[in-house]
Amino acid sequence: MTEPLAKTFEPGPIEAKWYAHWEEGGLFRPARDEAEPFTIVMPPPNVTGSLHIGHALDNTLQDVLIRIERMRGKDALWVVGTDHAGIATQMVVERQLDEQQVKRTDLGREAFVDKVWAWKAESGGHITRQLRRLGASCDWSNERFTMDEGFSRAVTKVFVALHERGLLYRDKRLVNWDPRFQTAISDLEVEAKDVAGKFYTLRFPFADGSGFIEVATTRPETMLADMAVAVHPDDARYAARIGQTLKHPITGRLIPIVADEHADPELGSGAVKITPGHDFNDYEVGKRAGFKPGEMLNMFDASAHVAQTADGLIPAELIGLTRDEARREVLARLEAEGALVKVEDRTIPTPFGDRSGVVIEPWLTDQWYVDAAALAKKPLEAVAEGDIAVVPETWKKTWFNWLENIQPWCVSRQLWWGHRIPAWYGFDLKKTHRDDGSGGFSAGSNDRRVFVAETFEEASAQARQFLAEIGHPPAEVIESADAADASDQWQNVHRPIYSIWRDEDVLDTWFSSALWPFATLGWPEPTADLARHYPNDVLISGFDILFFWDARMAMQGFEFMGERPWKTLYLHGLVRDDKGAKMSKSKGNVVDPLGLIDKYGADALRFTLAAMESQGRDIKLDEKRVEGYRNFATKLWNAARFLQGNGVGASGSIEAPAASLPVNRWIIGEVVETLAKLDAAIATFRFDAMADAIYHFTWGTFCDWYVELIKGAWDEETKAVAAWAFDQILVMLHPFMPFVTEELWHSMAVPAHPRPYDLIVAKWPTPDATVDAEAKREIGALVETIDAVRAMRAELNIPWTATLVPHVIGDEGLSRRLAANGPTLARMAKVADPVDAAAAPANAAQILVGGATVAFPLEGAIDLDAERARLTKAIEAAAKERDSLAARLGNPAFAERAKPEAVAKARADHDARAAEAERLSAALARLG
Structure with a gap:
């Protein structure tokens, strides 16, 4: 036998020792080329991130499954990597530059991106080091990053292919605009908050001087870009006024009264001003009224300061004001003109950027969009037909509801850090004819031709083809910095040239992470890993990224791989505090998983999270539960010490030993039944049932009963059975508590039965034994009698x-x-x-x-x-x-x-x- 176990269980040194041993030995992905594959991809945490309790839950569940399947002999691959996290990472680096009183614009794009890469090299591995503390047995030897060379190639290829297939296009639409970061963000990155505000009733005069109409709004400053007033088509008060013209009280703009069901006759005056360039509902009303997006007025610049509209009617004194300043000035002018009827207090649902914390502005811009509705068809069918299993099934309804009503996906972001959009622009030249019969080529300043390609060389080829199609003489295609630089080159380079410049924008982070299940395996190259491990077996995800990530992976998987990205989608709940409240820094109830690991050990935290993960329910995390499972680890430790002290070491057999004594036949049967419960729970992803089965067998059946029943009766049969049963515990418990079980696995080794392999690659239990019914009845009666007598003595005070x-x-x-x-x-x-x-x-x-x-x-x-x-x-x-x-x-x-x-x-x-x-x-x- 190895050195006797220490009296006290101390998890810290054990965790450090074994994790390093596993990783250095390549045991997270042992060579099993002929084995059945099993694959999980880790939701890539942000490279800026730190391990939070949600990560701890998500990765514990994944690690439990990957360790089980590894022990079942499969080629178990857990893909690991980090996401470049466009906005979040740019925020971090810009904040560092701010401390040096430097702005990214001072550096320029190339130098700034170099700064981000330098930050990533120095600090970007923080969360992956923390995942190791948790015990995550990922394939670190093939760690990926969404901006690494191979992954970037996949992203570019997908963008170009979607464009060629007509599934990706450029369009002018209203977007959620973040004035702080000066970029579009998705609906899913907008956080609605109730804010104390006002409801304003304004007076708009009819252009013919025949009176006025009262309109209601919560944002009077946006009236500077008003294009209509809407009333309900069935509102008798305004039936005769539909189609008449109003004169805007500040800009003098003439605007029509339109009929639209968006106007609520019961709200305020029943008439609402329509600003299609700055409100999503108004945008739809404007389109129904016949305004094209290119005609809609925009009254803000990228930083949400007032800018002149295309018709030039905003008073010059208002140009450059912030939204709040513009509101005060507009209200003052309305009041001075007698056009401000009344002001009422209201609670206004207001959109905020979830990262910037500023009020989001609906803003009309040109962006790149993916035809998400077309891509959603196969994911919808896959879940409906059971090709993708959703666990728990209650989430299917949400999946269907979102995908059936999905809107075009805006994938462009006005950032510098990220995958730059592979599109180049050039002037859309038109052939001109002069009176003398000669001709040339000209282009308006806003006329653009777009060339979508994986490389500049391919874009150049497209540009040359364009020139040939319009009859332009052969010209050298050169790259410009931007449109202004291209115009300068056009005028000053004295040789036949055509200048193109690359799109400044980058792609939405979720566009690249949607390729995670196959791009991490080497796509577009036909790698061995791709052939073996796609589709993945299971995706474990928080329900909160069902739309951000899960559905988009399904879309891209079907589009580019022709099949589902994973066989099962498992959605877990949120981890809340012990009172059920959502954790937040402002509430001061955030639980630090690393603090719990320092205090109780990773095994205790892992077991807590697994034991509390009940399908479809959020977890109320109470530190006392973690403490309780630390006691469980100590119980296991003390049981091993007790066995060692009575001459019990490692078992010499995977199969159950021969046994004649009822107590030994009984414990073998209990192992068989526990394994059956465990396997059934694994098959149905019931993590709580898995933990419950092994916990109650270990603590109750083995430690509290079997060890007590055999005290003082250590014959060779009993020693062999006790050694075998304890080995089965270590194997079954290992996926949940990998560190303490690996330590005990080796500590129980004896010269007669050394450990030729580590527990992490041990075989999952196959006891080749049955339940002995007579032994179960006999020992069951004995246990029941002892338990009942003890309870009776306590209740009746029997000495x-x-x-x-x-x-x-x-x-x-x-x-x-x-x-x-x-x-x-x-x-x-x-x-x-x-x-x-x-x-x-x-x-x-x-x-x-x-x-x-x-x-x-x-x-x-x-x-x-x-x-x-x-x-x-x-x-x-x-x-x-x-x-x-x-x-x-x-x-x-x-x-x-x-x-x-x-x-x-x-x-x-x-x-x-x-x-x-x-x-x-x-x-x-x-x-x-």
């Missing part, structure tokens, strides 16, 4: 000095089984040999064992009358408190006015008192 005589009523089989275990009963419950009886003796307490009655005469052991009196009084007290709590809970006023935690405590107290009253009543009934 341990008193030996009790069991009278078995009418069950000779039970009597025989108890008699066969007489020494154990005497040692563990202070019970004498059983007596067969036809009826219970007088003054006896009774228990049920397997449906049979066992009576214990108590005359002389306790004062029966005093005990009955004590129990009666205790029952009355518990019942009184129970009923009082029930009355409080039944009072609607309490349920409505009390804090949720107070209601929850009252309910828990009621249940506890009810259970106590029931238990004491059962004890009293035992006395007859």
